[in-house]
Amino acid sequence: MSIADLKQYITLREQGDQTIPQRLSLLKTTKTNFLKELAEIQQHLQILNDKINWYEAKDAGIISESEKFKTYLEHLGHENY
Template structure:
């Protein structure tokens, strides 16, 4: 959560549209202290370009599997300054490693789907005959559960 001296401020509805998040989600993130609105000179709550950049980063962290609890911790460390960089790096590495494992499982599932498509296409074209039980199919191709 960056503090900024940016002169441009976005209203909540503008910010919502720019970051493509519903207003209730933004409110929830504010309650969880993941994002913070700034007070403008006129007393209105506004968001800045840096807030837009932070939310874009946040979306990637969430998509990579980082929990809101971990994001809150990340934000707290960020607010404490550079001495917490090792903590942030460790959290990001753990998130990356878990994401890689999850992605490998997803790719394995995709391979099973692709293999089944190929098998059905071969059966349809007459290149393959008979039935192939799924358990045998998985075993023959070296797939795990």
């Protein structure tokens, strides 16, 4: 929740129960935004893990030196990253 949203929430809370619908809407929007950010972070983590695994496999000689990271991702089904 942004500082501006937090301030708005506090102001609404101080106004009493008649602002419950607005607070609920603000909280639901905050949740939706958080879930989008979480999905993006999880995708970044997956890419990082794929890159680490690719380097480890290259270092161990499991993957040929000529194989590109893009090809490795395609083999994993992650070509959309």
